[in-house]
């Protein structure tokens with residue numbers, strides 16, 4: 001424990017600077033969260049500085065508000081930031097859209113030194129070149145002109161309406177980049193073409209912006225997903241041409257679904273689409289009804305059913321999912337937050353996809369992970385997102401959490417997910433959490449106890465439970481309820497203990513087993529034979545609602 005504290009309170013700053021550089025295209029994906037976490041763990045372990053940079057140069061893909069959502073998600077996970085758009089350090093601004101002058105300067109420098117050149121091919125011309133390469137069975141490479149266009153020529157082309165971009169003159173030499181984890185990766189001469197560094201709208205591409213920013217922000221270590229491995233040679237060539245130092249690179253293993261497919265937003269569409277198709281095929285749902293639920297045109301629905309995800313937005317997909325009662329798989333950090341996971345469980349789980357502390361510890365606090373973190377214990381191969389394991393881990397974390405922590409986290413969940421339980425006071429919430437002990441997620445708590453706080457008319461009786469618990473043996477359950485009513489009405493102490501004692505007594509007097517009494521009560525007050533311990537269930541419900549619900553149930557007897 002001592003070691004752990006030392007790691008967290010280490011005040012001496014090292015020169016290590018790492019960053020997380022997401023594009024604001026939505027909520028934080030678990031893969032992104034893992035990159036952020038590893039950079040953060042690395043910084044905290046070594047007293048480094050953790051920077052958040054928003055990479056918003058792809059104007060078409062930016063989503064309004066995403067920038068804030070990303071920061072909220074990081075905060076929820078417990079990943080704090082040393083420098084960010086909200087907390088400016090010496091190297092700001094921290095949004096690329098506010099740093100365009102820096103990219104422009106780098107671009108000018110590359111043009112002036114002959115390391116970059118203007119190009120103004122139309123999309124049709126580029127397409128023709130690509131087709132020609134295809135026909136000749138060779139990979140497409142942009143044909144570098146023997147003489148680079150002058151600035152005047154570029155301006156003239158622009159005036160003629162041509163798209164003017166700037167391309168990097170990739171050196172004609174092999175390149176070896178060193179990855180701290182994977183070792184050396186070499187590309188032979190000619191494997192990279194003259195890639196674009198500035199787009200026709202004047203904005204830099206990712207490659208130029210990332211290289212300029214990592215240098216200007218004095219980033220010493222870049223931990224990013226392996227999907228960027230093949231970008232790194234481009235970045236190193238650019239660094240050399242601009243006279244920058246090369247940071248140390250670590251390419252992190254990818255995170256896949258348990259079946260080996262990519263974990264992406266598409267999974268959400270896929271899951272819901274499958275069920276809708278089944279329902280349509282079985283004629284238990286009509287296209288009209290689906291369009292109505294999603295508030296979309298028939299045409300849009302048709303295209304969406306044909307696998308065009310973009311036809312419906314996530315709100316619409318969620319509405320359909322709700323109507324068919326299908327659970328959408330969690331993909332983003334926010335999904336797990338609204339499904340009722342504890343952030344410490346998610347962080348723990350995410351860290352272990354692709355890293356291990358080197359012993360058999362599994363349940364670890366974020367501080368323990370800081371103390372144990374080292375780059376050489378990151379896996380080289382991709383990891384699987386095992387949802388069952390996460391659920392088990394969350395169950396353990398919930399069981400181990402203090403009542404105070406559970407209360408705080410539950411309230412956050414109730415508010416984020418719009419649960420009616422958000423209005424309960426702290427004392428009641430703490431009792432509910434205690435009564436549901438052993439739960440896997442906060443959603444389970446709602447599933448088990450939420451009905452106790454809903455209006456009485458909301459109780460729906462599960463026909464199977466009615467049959468098994470109430471109607472069986474000539475309506476023995478109903479008989480129990482009838483007999484119980486006067487006893488319940490005369491209970492002095494409406495507390496869990498008082499009620500348990502009364503029910504025990506009642507069982508003895510009626511020569512009944514506890515289940516023969518408790519289960520009919522549960523079905524009467526909750527609609528199903530599932531609720532916390534019977535005394536606490538009724539104590540939470542209160543005398544008036546208990547009696548009301550039992551009467552209501554008896555009135556429905558056939």
Ligand code: GLU
Pocket residue numbers: 021022023055210223224225228
């Ligand atoms: N904006 C890039 C992304 O979201 C950052 C990649 C990098 O870390 O260099 O994938």
